[in-house]
Amino acid sequence: MNHIALKMLMGDKGKYLGIVMGLTFASLIMTQQPAIFVGLMARSYSFISDVGLPDIWVMDPKVQFIDDIKPMQDTELYRVRGISGVEWAMPLYKGMLKARLTDGTFQTCNVIGLDDTTLIGGPAVMLEGKLSDLRRSDGVIVDIDGAKDKLGKAAASPDGKNTPLKIGDSLELNDRRAIIVGIAKVTRTFQSQPVIYTTYSRAKAYAPRERRLLSFVVVKAKPGQNLDELTRRITATTGLAAYTQDGFKQLTYNYFLKNTGIPINFGITIALGFIVGTAIAGQTFYNFTLENLRQFGVLKAMGASNGTLLRMILLQAVLVGSIGYGMGVGIAALFGFLMRHTILAFKMPWQLLLFSGAGISLICIMAALISIMKVIRLEPAIVFKS
Incomplete structure (x- = not known):
């Protein structure tokens, strides 16, 4: 059955590539934009990191971040x-x-x-x-x-x-x-x-x-x-105010997080990437399922259970999700590598890979659920309809 599922998926190359490209775009946006955001936030306390020898920073109590100097x-x-x-x-x-x-x-x-x-x-x-x-x-x-x-x-x-x-x-x-x-x-x-x-x-x-x-x-x-x-x-x-090095970094990071529009701007971009990826992948995957209803009906008529058809659809979703996720993350990493000597801020920690992976998984699950509901409700008699 797995072989049949893969043949069905790749039989229509146009829709197959459409699903993969939609997931690639979503993965790229959900990896690249947060990486720029993380890099930008890391720069807010980069001077503290460069001065690595001291354990504690002492300053005026009203200092809010590293560049908010209140002389003593x-x-x-x-x-x-x-x-x-x-x-x-x-x-x-x-x-x-x-x-x-x-x-x-x-x-x-x-x-x-x-x-x-x-x-x-x-x-x-x-x-x-x-x-x-x-x-x-x-x-x-x-x-x-x-x-x-x-x-x-x-x-x-x-x-x-x-x-x-x-x-x-x-x-x-x-x-x-x-x-x-x-x-x-x-x-x-x-x-x-x-x-x-x-x-x-x-x-x-x-x-x-x-x-x-x-x-x-x-x-x-x-x-x-x-x-x-x-x-x-x-x-x-x-x-006076005294902070450990990590505490001073956190103070600076929180200031920029709460008092600038940077998180909102990047959050909107990431949300749009998720929505567009969901729309493209979901619609294309649903159309793919509609075009293959007859084949699913044949399999049902031959005795295939709903569980078997469910596993076939999930296999298809996992395959396109893995390919799209890998391509998106790869392009984002290549982008960061090419921009490493420019003024652009870019930092891609491993936690970011989990974030984008969770986003792609959610898109694939939503797309698969739409198709699964259609297939489960399918009557085998559709095979005999013209």
Whole structure:
């Protein structure tokens, strides 16, 4: 019976391909769009991930996400260092400053100030130069994407492409000279602004004059110290907000999830993909069943039970569902691979495969149920009707 079911399914190649293409489209949309959404949300806390060494982030209690900077006084650093369970605590400056390029144009940059002595929080992957080169006079490190694109020097070439910054080039930050001493690889941020690393003292000189310039205090807990307990102790002692690294990521993620239209926009797209896939696959599968009612009637007249016919239809649905799901996921993965070096955010965790697989399974079940009800109600006498 399985062989007969497959012959019936593939006998009409047009409808067979129509069902497969409909499921492929649905699988593609339900995999690609969530992957872009996940990638975009991951970028919202990418800076926290890049600064991987600290266990705890300490900040003003009103901070809502990583880029919502509420500066503190430098004295807060020493208060945090004095708390039991803290192995070390270092200052971190983070701010958006305008860089003046060699051609006179301005570009907003994400400036990161690292502790002058330890340089904790610096980029993990250096493509050119060394992190210790930040100690040179006026030294800064620029991320590779910013150096190639937004901070690149205007070129007179016919293609209009910028010449990437290189070690030894300079730019201005708040009318102060900054010399490129290194090129680093960092994860793209949500705003995709160029990232510039420098020392904490130099970052304070670049920043506009304010009484408070300390953005965060990054903390390493002593070995064996419970992180949740230490965060509560820091909050109770200083009155500041303290989050573990995962907790700060969750705070940032939840802010973008609740206060932007990104989830709604992607949700609508995914829902439309599901609806269109259901409509195409369901209608085509139903038409396929109608055209093969006579064959199902013959099988019933020959003694085939409803259970046997049910298994035949389910086999057909599983086959086209598996092919469509595989092709859709494959195209989505290929899309992500081709876009890996572009500004597009794309991240496809294994949980996403389960999500799209569940969606395709639901479409196939709905399409099969429509056909199953028609076949179960079928009278074998249809064979003898003209």
